[in-house]
Amino acid sequence: MAAISRDEVSHLAKLARIDMSDSELAHLAQEMEVILGAVARVQEVAGVDVPPTSHPIPVNNVVRADLVRPSLTPEEALSGAPAQVDSRFKVPQILGEE
């Protein structure tokens, strides 16, 4: 169950959008095997009759009035942008050149 290959880690890294070197992948595959072996214990007690908990303190249906409130100016929102043009975030090409 816990065995995880270098190729699987490579696939996960692609999903997570993180470039990884061969040595990083190999090292991480080893570590993942150990960690997954340890955390897989949760299955021992997680019976079908136990409901899952996503949130410790139940707070439901939090809504707010639909009012305009002060917020960041465009300049403030763009203040941390790596690149910008004409009050917009400038990003590398997304769809390719064609």
Place this chain on the structure above:
Amino acid sequence: MAEALAAGTTTSVELTEAHFAQIEKVDVAVHAFLYLDKEGALEQARVSDAKRAEGEVPSSLAGVPLALKDVIVQKGIPTTCGSKMLEGWRPPYDATVVTKLKEAGIVILGKTNMDEFAMGSSTENSAYGPTHNPWDLTRIPGGSGGGSAAALAAFEAPLAIGTDTGGSIRQPAAVTGTVGVKPTYGGVSRYGLVAFSSSLDQAGPCARTVLDTALLHEVIAGYDRKDSTSINAPVPQVVKAAKKLDVKGLKIGVIKELQGDGFQTGVLNRFHEGLDELVQAGAEVVEVSCPTFDYALAAYYLIAPSECSSNLARFDSMRYGIRIGDDGVRSAEEVMNLTRHAGFGAEVKRRIILGTYALSSGYYDAYYGSAQKVRTLLIRDFNAAFAKADVLVSPTAPTTAFKIGENVDNPLAMYLNDIATIPVNMAGIGGMSLPCGLADEDGLPVGFQIMSPAMRDDLMYQVGGTLEAALLAKWGAPLLDNAPVLAAK
């Protein structure tokens, strides 16, 4: 300090300057701070003094300096979360906690070091180098909030703010001989706290005494409409509780599962002596069993990485943070991959990959789903225990501070440090760590953990205040008086 300010024997400017002088003297060795805002802090201090002269004192901590963990945003002040990813970023807004600190007239000295994005138990995962424990500079100050705790122990600040996802306030408090509180989940706003694991993260107060911690708790707590998980209820009366100094009739539950294997003898000795003090003060001790606690660590290291893999997806190099490899030819996705490769450290990558795995189809039910069920069982354990006792207690951490570098290549050993603190986060209840002595083996501080039911944070302050007073009477002086004096380098 607040008393001296009120009596007029010192000013906020004097206090602030004195703390910057201490920082200058010792932080070369301790490395608690990532950024110092001298100009801003002195301006806040001047404003505080001027207001006081006109009779305007917004809180009992007005004019007192504070160190802020670098995971909480402060407008215009660099916030890195201990990561290269956010190097140079200056947030355009204040966290609710920061707004409340400013309104209370508290002076923010600067930002403290931490494990990258709060992932770690030693502050060694900071991209800007480790923080050193003032008790022994070759040892870790705990983590992730090691900078805040070390700043308190080294007298670089009398107050600090931390955040606690699996013990990041309490474990650093334990290993530095200071006090730290994780309030009930939703008790303090998370707005402006850079998210690691949203269902576990909680900001909280740190100080050198229980009462100071309570005073800071009251400043930062309360409902905030900007945080959808914020609890809309009155703040528990923690200051009143901290001053009570009486535990007669209270039932203290000792958790059987948190005192056996893996706990250092000196830690257990000091813990049991602390318990004896509470009995002498009139409390009744009962043993409680929480059988699911054996699985808490495993469940935590699925839930926290899962939530982190989702939360940290925001660091995509498009809107803020660094951007690597944008040569006009590469695609957005390629730039994203390169940036995340360069921007994240090893532990963050490890957890993102683990979380991505636990959430991926085919594995979701076995890992993340099962972990969520364990969470239900943990809450049931706590409910059963709180039916028998008003508060629960345990050692905060299984060992005293370990050596820097000792566990960096062994993630599992590192994770074991959080064994006693994690259940509290999983259940969303309150937890406090306060110093209960020095371990026989190494002369290093030991933390005593008190856990209280959700929104009964006052109970842990009542018990903590009483224990602190009893120990102070026994020792004759605060524990930190035993810490080595840090000389200027």
